[in-house]
Amino acid sequence: MSVADRKAREKEALKMLILKGAKKLFIEKGIEQTTIRNIADEIDYSVGTVYVYFKDKNAILHDLHSIGFQELGGYFKELFSIEDPMERLRKMGFIYIKFALENQEMYDLMFNLKAPIEFLTNCDNEDWDEGATTFGALKETVHQCIQKEHFKGHTLEPLTFMIWSLVHGMCCLEIRQRTKGVKFTNPDTILYDGYNEFLKIIDRL
Amino acid sequence: MSVADRKAREKEALKMLILKGAKKLFIEKGIEQTTIRNIADEIDYSVGTVYVYFKDKNAILHDLHSIGFQELGGYFKELFSIEDPMERLRKMGFIYIKFALENQEMYDLMFNLKAPIEFLTNCDNEDWDEGATTFGALKETVHQCIQKEHFKGHTLEPLTFMIWSLVHGMCCLEIRQRTKGVKFTNPDTILYDGYNEFLKIIDRL
DNA sequence: TTTTATTTTTGAACAACGTTCATTTTTTTA
């Protein structure tokens, strides 16, 4: 019994080692530039071993995308202590942007790359649980704002989606380099400047 | 003299033929799933010929991204006749979303894929003219709104960027399939529903 | 027209990729 247990633990450990190596290389040189051979080299195993623990590259990317959501959850932790939902909403956006800028490759993987969603589709999995949960957290905060008489005349779900899109859009444009070359007056702070315009608006709602 | 002219015209024609074939396949089966060999087959030329007319795959993607901006310009044409800048701003967003939904692969290429920007970087080109021009058009409309006493207390460039991000974010989430699996009540109309929430807000500003 | 020069097109060949799987090595069990 204990042998099987240890084996299971070792299997899990090696799986994590692969993911850790993959993440390191992804951050170092980009996801597209990282090959399975690179990952195998990084952790001193052969290519074949990687394929014993992961069906394909999409499976690695999906698991790493899930880890990304855990890390985003870590960033969000400090929000729990904020009572006022409007205050929490404001801060949530800032943290979201901060996470995206500090973890660009992971953010790309979580919200932009096709691989994690393709993996789910291949597994006949209709739902994107990580996304649904995170969106649910934002929706709950917006819901509380509405209960406190904010956002009069608005509909919860579309409003929440609009807010998500607003911050996501900024992060996306930045990470995919669409803010470079557009000749902003203040390119370095445009994300936070843009978000502040949003804050100015909702302060009045 | 006329021979050289004809040759130049033929060169241009073949270049366009390659782009046309590439675009067809991109729309049919996706950009990532389309190979140079596919493109060559499509237009009954060999692989080598494609490389005579384009430095690499990024060059094709960049030229096609420029064509995409021309097409977006076509969608935007009807905006010129709208006098009221607020009305024009509202409609601009709708058309932007419409373009994105009706030309998903092209939109992805224009605003998401790294290839066109990588191409510019490789050519030591700092500027992304197509993006800057389109952003400029939006900025001009927002500027006229401000002149008509709308958006009091807001700063032009960050506000414009925020609006762009809002619609881009929605299109991006949709195209990259992040709206599927999140269990929206009305997944089919969420983009327009979300944008309508934005319209409700700016109607009061 | 025939020959030479130039331009255009070709597709085999290369390195690198994701992926597979028969074989080898290691570990567990008898």
Next chain:
DNA sequence: TAAAAAAATGAACGTTGTTCAAAAATAAAA
């Protein structure tokens, strides 16, 4: 210590983007 099971291996396969010497087609010169 020997047999069985599990884990790890890396050569090999099909595809990819890309290159480039050779071939084919066209233009210029004779």
